[in-house]
Amino acid sequence: MSEKKTYNDPKYYTNRELSWIDFNDRVLEESRDKTNPLLERLKFLSITQSNLDEFFMVRVASLAKLAAVDYPKPDASGLLASEQLRAVNKRAHEMLIKQYNTLNRSLIPAIEQIGVHLKSHTDLTPAQFQFIKGYFHDELYPVLTPMADDSSRPFPFIANDTLNLAVQLTPTNGSGRLYATLQIPDVFPRVVRLPGEDNAFILLEEIIKTFVGQLFVNYQVKESVVFRVIRDMDLDVAEEDTSDLLKDVQQQLKLREHGRVIRLEVENSISKKLLKRLNKELGTPDFAVYETNGPVDLTFLSKLTGQIINHDDLKYPKFTAYQPKELDSNHDIFAAIRSHDWLMQHPYDKFDPVVEFIRQAASDPDTLAIKMTLYRVSGESPIIRYLGRAAQNGKQVTVLVEVKARFDEQNNVHWAKQLEKMGCHVIYGLIGLKTHCKLSLVVRREQGGIRRYMHMGTGNYNDVTAHFYTDMGLFTVNNDMGIDATNIFNMLSGYSKPPFFHQLHISPDGIRDFIDDKLDQAIETVKEGKTATVKMKMNSLSDQRMIAHLYKASHAGVKIQLIIRGICCLKVGIPDVSENITVHSIVGRFLEHSRIYSFDFDGQKSVYLSSADLMTRNLNRRVELLFPILQPDLSSRVLQIYETMWHDNVKTRILQADNTYKHVDRRGLTPLASQEAFAEAATLHVKRDQEDAAAAAPSEFQPMLSPQNQPNPLNYDDGSEPD
Known part of the structure; x- marks a missing residue:
C-alpha cells in the first residue's frame, strides 16, 4: 500500500458533520457542569440550540440537497450524503433528549431553588392570571392572525425559525375536525415578567395557548401545540461577475426564506393525527421531526437570564480588560x-x-x-x-x-x-x-x-x-x-x-503551500536526527490533504500539538500514523476563535497568526491572511499564551483514540482554567497601571520652587522612557 493511499484511508477520518455534533455536545456538557455559574449554564443550553439551528440551516440543508440528487461521491470518512443525513439526524435526536433532560431534571429545579419560576397558566396566582388575561386582550389580540386550513384556504407558508401554533378545532354545534395555524408574533418579548414576584415569568406562547379559543368564536379548541420549522437558508449566489452581486445577494435573501423544510420541532403533546397533517403539509421526512419535552426553541433561556434580577452572583465574575x-x-x-x-x-x-x-x-x-x-x-x-x-x-x-x-x-x-x-x-x-x-x-x-x-x-x-x-x-x-x-x-x-x-501568506493556495512547506521542513529536520514540534490552534480542522500531511509528519516523528475548538476530522492514536499527534479542545466562557501556527525546528522557532482554519473552504475558496509575529517579545508572548491554553486542565477535553473527548485527569495538578487566568491577569495589569499612575501623580500640596530650581522637562519623543 502506498503512503498516499494509507494516509487517505477513510477509516482515518471522522465525518465533518458528526464531529461538529461532538463539539456541540461539549457545549451541552458545559450546561450540565455544576462548577459553572447557574445562569451561565442556562446560556450554554441556549447556545446549543442556536448552534443547531444554524447547523441545520446550512450544513444539513446541503446534505439534503446532495442526497436528493443521489450525489455519488463519499466524504473523506467514506459516507455518502444520504448516509450522513440519517446519521446526523440520529445524533441530533439523541442530543435533543439530552438537552431537555438537562432543562427539566437539572436547570429548572436549580433555578426554582433560588426563587426563579417559569410558570404555566395553571401555576398562576389570581392576580397573575388577571395580568396575562389583560395582556392577551390589550396587547396580543389585535396583532394575532389565525389562518384557517381547509379546502378553500390552503395551508399557509410557515416562515423559517418562527414559533407557530397548530390548532385542531370542532364546531360548537356540529361535528368534524377543522385546522388552523397561528404565528406567535416576534414583535413581543417571548419571556414575559409576571407581577407579584421578583423572578416569575411566563412564555408568550403559553399566554396565547391559554386564550386561543377567543380567536375562534363558535368553535371549540381540541388541541393547540407549538411548532417551528428550520428551512434551507444557504445562500446560492451565481457569480459570473461582481457588477450585480449586491442585487443578486438581495434577491437570494428573499428566495431563501422559502427554502425547503429541513427540520420540524413540535411539542411532544401533539396528537398523531395533527402531527401527520403537519408532516404532510410541510413535506418533512419522519427522521427530521423532533418532539420536544418542553418549550420549543431553547434560545429563550438567554433572554430569561437577562431578565433575572438580584442574582449577579450566579453569573461569571466581571473582569477589566486591559488597554495600554x-x-x-x-x-x-x-x-x-x-x-x-x-x-x-x-x-x-x-x-x-x-x-x-x-x-x-x-x-x-x-x-x-x-x-x-x-x-x-x-x-x-x-x-x-x-x-x-x-x-x-x-x-x-x-x-x-x-x-x-x-x-x-x-x-x-x-x-x-x-x-x-x-x-x-x-x-x-x-x-x-x-x-x-x-x-x-x-x-x-x-x-x-x-x-x-x-x-x-x-x-x-x-x-x-x-x-x-x-x-x-x-x-x-x-x-x-x-x-x-x-x-x-x-x-x-x-x-x-x-x-x-x-512576509504575508494569502489564500487561496498561499497558506496551504506555506504550511505544506513547514511540515516538509519538520519532516526533514527529524530525518536529520533533530527534533521538530508543530503547535497549532484553530476553530476547525477538516481539510483531507492537510490532515494527510499531518499524518505523514507524525509518522516521521514530528511532535504535533493541536488545540481545536470545534470540528476535527483527524483521528489520534492510529498506529504508525497519528501516534505523535495530540488534540485538545477548550470550551468555556469565551468562544475560542484565534488561530495560531507555530513551528520549532531544533530550537529555531517561528510564530504566525491567521484568519484561516485548516478547512478546504479557507484554503481553497477564501481570501485569507497568515502573518508572522517577528518582534521577539511578542512571538514569545504568543507562545506563552499557547502554552497556558495547552496546560489548561479545567476546560480542556482531550481527543481519545476511540474518537471521544475526555476531561484532563486533574489528580495531583493545580487547577488551571486558561480563560480565567487571562482574565485575572488583565485585571491585575489594569490595577498595576492605576497604582503606578497614582504613585507618579504629584501630591495635592506641592511647594512652588524658584525658577532656577525647577526640574528640566523630560522629552520622550525619541521613544525612551523614564526609569
Missing part, C-alpha cells in the same frame, strides 16, 4: 506603533485601540488613505462611522465589504450602501471567493516619506463580538508587510496578481 495608555484616545496611536509592534489578545485586551486606529486616521492631516476588509461588523459599528468620516475629510477610503458573509448578508448589504453614500470606494469581493481576511492599512505622508501602518487580526472587526470571542491582532509598521498589504488590496480591487509576497 499609548493606544488610547489621549495619545498618538501612530507614534506608538512606530515605536514597536503591538500584540492584542481580545477580550482580555480591549478592542478599543482597533477602533481608535481608524478614528485617529479619519481626522489625521497626514493620513492619505485607509484600506480595510470587513467580513462581519456590529449593527451600530463605530468603525463604519469613522470610515465615512475619513472619506468626508478627503481621505482615499477603500473598503471591501464581504456581502456573502453567512447570516450577515443583510447587515453587510446595508453597510455597503451606507459607505458608498458617505464617499467610500466599496468593493464587494472577488468572483467565486469570500474575502475572510482581517486587514486594515493606513497610509501616511511623513517626514521620511510614505509610511504604512497596519492592523491584522484573527477575528472580525466587530466591536460587539470582541467582548466574548478570543482573538488576536497585531499593529505594525513593518515595511515588507506594508508592501504586501498594498499588493493584497490592489489584488482585491483590480487585476493585480503579485508574483510573490515578502
Whole structure:
C-alpha cells in the first residue's frame, strides 16, 4: 500500500458533520457542569440550540440537497450524503433528549431553588392570571392572525425559525375536525415578567395557548401545540461577475426564506393525527421531526437570564480588560506603533485601540488613505462611522465589504450602501471567493516619506463580538508587510496578481503551500536526527490533504500539538500514523476563535497568526491572511499564551483514540482554567497601571520652587522612557 493511499484511508477520518455534533455536545456538557455559574449554564443550553439551528440551516440543508440528487461521491470518512443525513439526524435526536433532560431534571429545579419560576397558566396566582388575561386582550389580540386550513384556504407558508401554533378545532354545534395555524408574533418579548414576584415569568406562547379559543368564536379548541420549522437558508449566489452581486445577494435573501423544510420541532403533546397533517403539509421526512419535552426553541433561556434580577452572583465574575495608555484616545496611536509592534489578545485586551486606529486616521492631516476588509461588523459599528468620516475629510477610503458573509448578508448589504453614500470606494469581493481576511492599512505622508501602518487580526472587526470571542491582532509598521498589504488590496480591487509576497501568506493556495512547506521542513529536520514540534490552534480542522500531511509528519516523528475548538476530522492514536499527534479542545466562557501556527525546528522557532482554519473552504475558496509575529517579545508572548491554553486542565477535553473527548485527569495538578487566568491577569495589569499612575501623580500640596530650581522637562519623543 502506498503512503498516499494509507494516509487517505477513510477509516482515518471522522465525518465533518458528526464531529461538529461532538463539539456541540461539549457545549451541552458545559450546561450540565455544576462548577459553572447557574445562569451561565442556562446560556450554554441556549447556545446549543442556536448552534443547531444554524447547523441545520446550512450544513444539513446541503446534505439534503446532495442526497436528493443521489450525489455519488463519499466524504473523506467514506459516507455518502444520504448516509450522513440519517446519521446526523440520529445524533441530533439523541442530543435533543439530552438537552431537555438537562432543562427539566437539572436547570429548572436549580433555578426554582433560588426563587426563579417559569410558570404555566395553571401555576398562576389570581392576580397573575388577571395580568396575562389583560395582556392577551390589550396587547396580543389585535396583532394575532389565525389562518384557517381547509379546502378553500390552503395551508399557509410557515416562515423559517418562527414559533407557530397548530390548532385542531370542532364546531360548537356540529361535528368534524377543522385546522388552523397561528404565528406567535416576534414583535413581543417571548419571556414575559409576571407581577407579584421578583423572578416569575411566563412564555408568550403559553399566554396565547391559554386564550386561543377567543380567536375562534363558535368553535371549540381540541388541541393547540407549538411548532417551528428550520428551512434551507444557504445562500446560492451565481457569480459570473461582481457588477450585480449586491442585487443578486438581495434577491437570494428573499428566495431563501422559502427554502425547503429541513427540520420540524413540535411539542411532544401533539396528537398523531395533527402531527401527520403537519408532516404532510410541510413535506418533512419522519427522521427530521423532533418532539420536544418542553418549550420549543431553547434560545429563550438567554433572554430569561437577562431578565433575572438580584442574582449577579450566579453569573461569571466581571473582569477589566486591559488597554495600554499609548493606544488610547489621549495619545498618538501612530507614534506608538512606530515605536514597536503591538500584540492584542481580545477580550482580555480591549478592542478599543482597533477602533481608535481608524478614528485617529479619519481626522489625521497626514493620513492619505485607509484600506480595510470587513467580513462581519456590529449593527451600530463605530468603525463604519469613522470610515465615512475619513472619506468626508478627503481621505482615499477603500473598503471591501464581504456581502456573502453567512447570516450577515443583510447587515453587510446595508453597510455597503451606507459607505458608498458617505464617499467610500466599496468593493464587494472577488468572483467565486469570500474575502475572510482581517486587514486594515493606513497610509501616511511623513517626514521620511510614505509610511504604512497596519492592523491584522484573527477575528472580525466587530466591536460587539470582541467582548466574548478570543482573538488576536497585531499593529505594525513593518515595511515588507506594508508592501504586501498594498499588493493584497490592489489584488482585491483590480487585476493585480503579485508574483510573490515578502512576509504575508494569502489564500487561496498561499497558506496551504506555506504550511505544506513547514511540515516538509519538520519532516526533514527529524530525518536529520533533530527534533521538530508543530503547535497549532484553530476553530476547525477538516481539510483531507492537510490532515494527510499531518499524518505523514507524525509518522516521521514530528511532535504535533493541536488545540481545536470545534470540528476535527483527524483521528489520534492510529498506529504508525497519528501516534505523535495530540488534540485538545477548550470550551468555556469565551468562544475560542484565534488561530495560531507555530513551528520549532531544533530550537529555531517561528510564530504566525491567521484568519484561516485548516478547512478546504479557507484554503481553497477564501481570501485569507497568515502573518508572522517577528518582534521577539511578542512571538514569545504568543507562545506563552499557547502554552497556558495547552496546560489548561479545567476546560480542556482531550481527543481519545476511540474518537471521544475526555476531561484532563486533574489528580495531583493545580487547577488551571486558561480563560480565567487571562482574565485575572488583565485585571491585575489594569490595577498595576492605576497604582503606578497614582504613585507618579504629584501630591495635592506641592511647594512652588524658584525658577532656577525647577526640574528640566523630560522629552520622550525619541521613544525612551523614564526609569
